[in-house]
Amino acid sequence: MKKAGSCDLKTCFLCQFSIPEWIAAIGDHKQHLSYKKNETIFQEGSPVKGIYFLYDGKVKVHKQWGAEKELIVRFAQKGDILGHRGLGSGERLYTVSATALEDTTVCYTDLAFFEASLKVNPQLTLKLMQFYADELQEAERKMRNLVHMDVKSRLADALLDISRLHNDVQFTISRQDLAAFAGTTYETIYRNLQEFIQEKLIAVDGKSITILQEKKLKKYITL
Amino acid sequence: MKKAGSCDLKTCFLCQFSIPEWIAAIGDHKQHLSYKKNETIFQEGSPVKGIYFLYDGKVKVHKQWGAEKELIVRFAQKGDILGHRGLGSGERLYTVSATALEDTTVCYTDLAFFEASLKVNPQLTLKLMQFYADELQEAERKMRNLVHMDVKSRLADALLDISRLHNDVQFTISRQDLAAFAGTTYETIYRNLQEFIQEKLIAVDGKSITILQEKKLKKYITL
DNA sequence: ACAAAAATATGATCTAAATCATATTAAATC
DNA sequence: GATTTAATATGATTTAGATCATATTTTTGT
Secondary structure, three states, rough: OOOOOOOOOOHHHHHHOOOOOOOOOOHHHHEEEEEEEOOOOEOOOOOOOEEEEEOOOOOEEEEOOOOEEEEEEEOOOOOOOEEEHOOOOOOOOOEEEEOOOOOEEEEEEHHHHHHHHHHHHHEHHHHEHHHHHHHHHHHHHHHHHHHOOHHHHHHHHHHHHHHHOOOOOOEEOHHHHHHHHHHHHHHHHHHHHHHHEEEEEOEEEEEEEOOOHHHHHHHHHOO | EOOOOOOOOOOOHHHHHOHHHHHHHHHHOOOOEEEEEEEEEEEEEEEOOOEEEEEEOOOEEEEEEOOOOEEEEEEEOOEEEHHHHOOOOOOOEEOOEEEEEOOEOOOOEEEEHHHHHHEEEEEEEEHHHHHHHHHHHHHHHHHHHHHHHHHHHHHHHHHHHHHHHOOOOOOOHHHHHHHHHHHHHHHEEEEHHHHHHHHOEEEEEEEEEEEEEEHHHHHHHOO
């Protein structure tokens, strides 16, 4: 990680929902940081010192299990807030890790300033609350999928999810990460991807995946 | 469901975190409702008209899957807020159902009034946000458990969780609900409960379960 | 109080998906 | 640019847990 210039004060969640008078204060407090691919931005279990906003690049938010196993909880993109899970009523520890999937720059705010921002900007608090509600809905939907859907359906869901995020039928992701996101193993993802390719629902070229028949993929989910 | 008297204006989440001047307004807007055991308070997929606060009784918050299968996301208790998952940025539909596990009374507020309350009481908004953060952490922890822990460990976790909720090593729950909470089937729960009984970690009498050795149960989780 | 429905108990069977094993290829690092 | 490390490919084997089947007990509605 190294420090870099400053951000445009427009893009991130914090700037977008703060009152104009507060933006200057944000400028004073924000730090611009950059991370290389595969670098850890913060680690599950370590104390929360601040909140991050993704400025450029791609980040996975994930939980570790032992040495080998992980679960990817979310992929974050430009503008997204990172580290807000630490704001609960319990101990202030990150409950997830964040790792750069490509070279990434983020804005960083220490916790005290972020909490001050919440006090000053009711709109920000409200939006953040709404964002939590959305994430909670999604987490619980995924929980249900893990319990009641088979891997192939979960893979279909994951692919559509990632496609929606990228706003493109084509995107790039490792099988490993896909497995951690769908809540299964590499081998199982490999086999089910093969099936989707055979059925011509997707096309694959290296790490690049293209969704060919969104409709049919969707049918796997409502089963 | 039938309407009943009014509540004490002290217990619920809304009253607890609103400024004193607002309490009168709450009194004017709140409705006291009562539900019999097994009655549905609200149903997944139906439009959100308001927010509920559990005043007395016990409620399960759950997602349906097809006709037979469910996943219990949370057990709610006195004071707890219900229906807040519907406050996300998307369509205002309940994403879960709430069903009374015993005779229950709740306070009800229409959505407009609740949103007004949020505007008037920054403290309430902040507390609600914190509550979301906690629930999100918990949901994601459970997701990880579903992916990486076996049923026996998840059952141990569920038992400890419920015990913590009731603030008692003894509590009452159907095997069916236990299965839906641990994300597995009745039969598997039955068998694993037997094992715990054999190992003398718990004692069971009808629907009543007593945790005998909390320490040892906990060990199952950190595996 | 009684019939119908739901929950529980328990064994037998089946299967999806995890694990293991081993090449091959691609990517990062010094 | 060579070497270590990580990701991918693919078959074989194992296993946890779901499903099925059926009997008994407990609840609940009328």
